Amino acid sequence: MKFRGRAFKFGDNIDTDVIIPARYLTHTDPKVLASHCMEPLDSEFSKKVRPGDIIVAGSNFGCGSSREHAAIAILGLGIPLVIAKSFARIFYRNAFNKGLILLESDIYEHVKDGVEIEVDVREGLIKAGEKEFRAKPIPHFMIELVESGGLLNYLKKKLELGG
Amino acid sequence: MGMTITEKILAYHSGKEYVEPGEIVEVKIDLALANDITAPLSIEEFEKTGAKRVFDPQKIVFVLDHFTPSKDVQSAENCKRIKDFAKRMGIKHVYDGGVCGIEHALLPELGLVMPGDVVIGADSHTCTYGALGAFATGVGSSDLTFGMATGYLWFKVPESIKFLCYGKWNKWVSGKDLILHIIGMIGVDGALYSAMEFTGEAIYDLSIDSRFTVANMSVEAGAKNGIFPVDEVTLHYVKDKTVRGFKIFGSDPDAKYREVIEIDVGKIGLKVACPHLPSNVKDVEELRGVTLDQVVIGSCTNGRIEDLKIAAEIMKGKKVAEGLRCIIIPATPKIYLEALKRGYIQIFLEAGCVISPPTCGPCLGGHMGVLAKNEKALATTNRNFIGRMGHPESEVYLSGPAVASASAIMGRIAHPEEVL
Numbered sequence: 001m002k003f004r005g006r007a008f009k010f011g012d013n014i015d016t017d018v019i020i021p022a023r024y025l026t027h028t029d030p031k032v033l034a035s036h037c038m039e040p041l042d043s044e045f046s047k048k049v050r051p052g053d054i055i056v057a058g059s060n061f062g063c064g065s066s067r068e069h070a071a072i073a074i075l076g077l078g079i080p081l082v083i084a085k086s087f088a089r090i091f092y093r094n095a096f097n098k099g100l101i102l103l104e105s106d107i108y109e110h111v112k113d114g115v116e117i118e119v120d121v122r123e124g125l126i127k128a129g130e131k132e133f134r135a136k137p138i139p140h141f142m143i144e145l146v147e148s149g150g151l152l153n154y155l156k157k158k159l160e161l162g163g
Numbered sequence: 164m165g166m167t168i169t170e171k172i173l174a175y176h177s178g179k180e181y182v183e184p185g186e187i188v189e190v191k192i193d194l195a196l197a198n199d200i201t202a203p204l205s206i207e208e209f210e211k212t213g214a215k216r217v218f219d220p221q222k223i224v225f226v227l228d229h230f231t232p233s234k235d236v237q238s239a240e241n242c243k244r245i246k247d248f249a250k251r252m253g254i255k256h257v258y259d260g261g262v263c264g265i266e267h268a269l270l271p272e273l274g275l276v277m278p279g280d281v282v283i284g285a286d287s288h289t290c291t292y293g294a295l296g297a298f299a300t301g302v303g304s305s306d307l308t309f310g311m312a313t314g315y316l317w318f319k320v321p322e323s324i325k326f327l328c329y330g331k332w333n334k335w336v337s338g339k340d341l342i343l344h345i346i347g348m349i350g351v352d353g354a355l356y357s358a359m360e361f362t363g364e365a366i367y368d369l370s371i372d373s374r375f376t377v378a379n380m381s382v383e384a385g386a387k388n389g390i391f392p393v394d395e396v397t398l399h400y401v402k403d404k405t406v407r408g409f410k411i412f413g414s415d416p417d418a419k420y421r422e423v424i425e426i427d428v429g430k431i432g433l434k435v436a437c438p439h440l441p442s443n444v445k446d447v448e449e450l451r452g453v454t455l456d457q458v459v460i461g462s463c464t465n466g467r468i469e470d471l472k473i474a475a476e477i478m479k480g481k482k483v484a485e486g487l488r489c490i491i492i493p494a495t496p497k498i499y500l501e502a503l504k505r506g507y508i509q510i511f512l513e514a515g516c517v518i519s520p521p522t523c524g525p526c527l528g529g530h531m532g533v534l535a536k537n538e539k540a541l542a543t544t545n546r547n548f549i550g551r552m553g554h555p556e557s558e559v560y561l562s563g564p565a566v567a568s569a570s571a572i573m574g575r576i577a578h579p580e581e582v583l
Contacts, residue, residue: 013351013440017548022527025200026230026237028207040555060352060385064548065527066287068204068303089356089387090287094303141187151305155312156212 001101001121001143003081005052007128009113010041012058016091019062019070033069034076051078054117058084058108062091071098081119083107083126083135096142097151105135165415167323168390169358172298172412176281184322184421192222193280195310198266198523199227201285203241204304206248209311218314220253224275226266227259229523234530264495264521267291267379267463272495274404278393279412283310287382288463288545294374295401296393296411301382321387322421323358328365330429335579337473338373339465339543339563342380343434345426347444355385357421360414362392365428371400372469376563379464380545383441433578435541436561439549447566450576455560457540458483458571459552461492461519462526465543465564468498474568475507477579483515484574490532492519516571528553541570 018040020033027033038045055061055074061084062070071094074082082095083103095102101121111117111128118127119135122143126133148154166174170182177188197205202225217223225245233239242259249257258269267288270276278296282289285307292299302316310316326345346353359381361374369377374391381389391397393411401409433447460466460474471493483489491511493499499521502508511518517532524531526544534540534553540560542552547559560576569577 015546015548017527017546017551021550022200022229022529026235026241028204040550060355063351063385064287064546066201066285066289066301066303068201068285068305071303072204086352086355088352088385090301090303090382093306097303097305151309152208152212155214155309159212159214159312 003052003054003119005054005117007054007056007111007113007115007117008049009108010055010057013060013063014057015064016062016067016070017064020067020073025067025069030072030076033073037073037077046077049077049079053079054119055079055082056108056111057082059086061087063088066090068094068098071095071100075100096145099146099150101146103135103138105133107133164419165417167358167360167414167418167420168296168392168412169298169323169360169388170320172279172281173318173320175410175412182320184320186320188318188320189315190281190318191315192283192310194222194224194275194282195307196224196226196266196270196282196284196286196289197307198229198286199231199238199242199245200229201304201307202245205285205308205311206244208305208308212308212312214312217252217254217311220255223254223311224256224270225249225254225258226263226269228263228265228521229527230529231259231263231522232520261496265463265466265523268467268494268498271295272497274401274406277401277405277407277409278397279410283307283316288379290382290386290389291375291379291463293378293381293388293390294371295397296391298388298390300388321356321358323360324354325420325423326359326361326426327423328361328363328426328428330365330427332365332368332428333432335433335565336431337563337565338369338376340431340434341428342377343436343444343561344431346380346384346442347434349384351383351440351442352385354381357386359384359386359389361389366391367394370469371396372467375467376464380441383545433566434562435566435576436547438547438558438560441545441547441561447562447576447578453539453560453576455487455541455570455575456538457532457534458487458489458567459492459525459532459540459542459544460564460567461494462523462544463494464545466492466494466498468501470543470564471498471502471507473564475510477565477568477582478514478572479510481514481572481582483571487571487574488532489516489571490519490525491516492524493521495521525552527551541567541576543567
């Protein structure tokens, strides 16, 4: 799994209320949710970002509520990957369950907003221009989860097998 | 090697004698919960998987508490969809209309959660039930779907942090002040992925309502769960509510902790978390200059009878400051009725408060008290993130009921002694 995209930087403790404000939670459509992603911090974000771009953040990304709409909103923009110093635990599970990849790496201080980043997920390698960074390895079964199309495809297969 | 209460509950529910932090276990679920925001996603996904039935209709609960009574057409459609699904699946525990309360106040009140249980909820404040000595944690809609279909879910056994509390509680100080003090000390990711275990002599003096408040906000420190020992207070609370047996677990004396943090509760005063993080905690005395447009007393954190009692004691015979909206939200119909019987509702109405039906409403900027640009609120809720209660340029301060009710009278952040 390899990705290349521009970095969009956000700070520490980016909570799910700013990723997708509660007033939009009556919707489940990824396109609608995506159009309001990060709105309280940057109302133009959903217009600026292109599919393939990457969010780079500080510590505790995704803290707050359990709303899976947060992972759906990010994926709805075509963002495949978030790199942060650390992630809040419910968001961490939700993201992988939905197929959004999260990498733990402390690159926030070392890359500029808008620079192009290359990521090799299996190798845990991040390149930004001349600089190289290592990411904490993702548990093997989390990668399998993403590759099998998320938790619910796994469940679907399991049910088909009568498990 | 001994185990913590969290480890023991996870071991028991995964059919093991022993588990240790870091181990991945498949855990049997006693109860799975969703609300009117998270259930629609879960149901959509459940249907896509081709699952025909839920693992046990008795062990699934839907509480339609967030945007209800429905605030718009879309939220009404969502509630209708949940009820249709519940009917098809034979799920009886659906709470809407006059039997609806805020989920984390309602479920314990109905006896649906017992000590030693494993509860998953598609709501981050599911950790509230740790007050009863249960393992309870928030999950997303996909995990909930998996749990609803199979009756189990994988977990990584968390490390535990012990908060050993001693000393005598100061007047007006409640569970909210303790948990704000702790979050202020360790930060919003201070307990990331961990279990927060609250114990020590001062914890045994804490009421069940205050314990719910403390466990409720453990997620605000990043924790997987918050948990209390089971004692006489717990047993007194559950004894007339349960129709089924339960198993009591307790931490071994030689259980291993990531850290033990000792807290003298006698040194804790009234606390307020300032915008925009629950860890931005100050003493109430430092914030007396902050004027307010709205006060909210309610939520899964502080909408129980003890909270309303404190508010009524402070507001009795007084008036809410001119121009300020004070919104009181009893968390369940039972709490509402009890407050009515005890005369609290009359006190609040005479003071000029708005009484809302049980709902999460304003806590997450849904309805029943959304803030305009530049407005400031003090709330007994749990989060003060940017735009949480409304406009991205509004502000939310968090406190317990004593500071909130005194502040409603003064029109600014105030200590209860200022109005009494």
